[in-house]
Amino acid sequence: MEEDLKDIHRPQGEIVDPLDPEGYARRAAASAFPGETFRVLKEKELRQFGAYRTRRLVLEAWNRLK
Incomplete structure (x- = not known):
């Protein structure tokens, strides 16, 4: 750590x-x-969508800000 x-x-x-x-x-x-900060959200999205959707959406929005 x-x-x-x-x-x-x-x-x-x-x-x-x-x-x-x-x-x-x-x-x-x-x-x-x-x-991890959002472990529960990640596990739920992996079950529901097969991917960590929130992480992808946040990173895509961040890249648009550049």
């Missing part, structure tokens, strides 16, 4: 495409951070 928070903006921990589920899974598995 301490390593994750020491330099939260370090580029070596970032994934190229934030919508890539495999890249995100690799980064999450390598992290010592204790949990």
Whole structure:
């Protein structure tokens, strides 16, 4: 956990495409951070839609702001 928070903006921990589920899974598995903020929402959407829909929609909206 301490390593994750020491330099939260370090580029070596970032994934190229934030919508890539495999890249995100690799980064999450390598992290010592204790949990996810919206775990319950993520699990519900994975069951209902087969994908983490809110994450995709937020990232797409964020990219439009650039």
